Amino acid sequence: MKWLLSLAASIAHPKVQVYSRNPGNFGDKNTLICHVSGFHPPDISIQLLKNGVEIPDAKQTDLAFEQGWQFHLTKSVGFTPASGEEYTCRVRHLKNLKTYTWEADM
Secondary structure: OHHHHHHHHOOEOOEEEEEEOOOOOOOOOEEEEEEEEEEEOOOEEEEEEEOOEEOOOOEEOOOEEOHHHOEEEEEEEEEOOOOOOOEEEEEEEOOEEEEEEOOOOO
């Protein structure tokens, strides 16, 4: 029983930041970035999406750990934002699935 309580106490949900390398101007080439940090255990997946469809050729960093055995990971892909398009980061940690939206600087 103590082991189960210890395991439950060690679960940390991810903090997610979705942003672009440069100001988000429609029609300008840019890089979409999803940074996920502070999570444990490291059972996680990240997808970058345009209108709900995964964007191909995204790059992902190696999983790295922080103080307290929490982890962080970053995924990025080149994109050219367009008006009316939705760009999101979908994060699955354990059995939890959440989607985070990129906001243009308009």
